[in-house]
Amino acid sequence: MSTAGEHAGQAALSICEALLLAMSDRGLLPEHEIVGILRDAAATHENAVGTELETEGHRAVADLINAIITGGKSFSRM
Template structure:
């Protein structure tokens, strides 16, 4: 992955996490729905097909999303 793509991915992740936190803070989405959004995103990548390299990339993305869920990064848990 090029540096530009990697930086774009990191920026996108940061923006999405900030949006999820803001939606939770404003009461627009409860924690369980935010976790549901993340689980759906992870599932999409877990079930992706393609070349071996593409599947490995998707699995890495799914692992990252699942780590975010486990760590509670996108919701402020009390």
């Protein structure tokens, strides 16, 4: 069963993804800068420290962002 936090995370991802796609579509940011933003976000989570459970969560977030970069989500439009 999903929690409110999971729904908030999914909503945030959808909003950010839509904003990045809109910026790309309108020529406000080139693809390489959008990918750079995503890589920076992934690196933040890859380098996060904490408990084993926290680190596992950060790794999952980094993996999701990296999947977006490689075309696992709607950024394959770019």
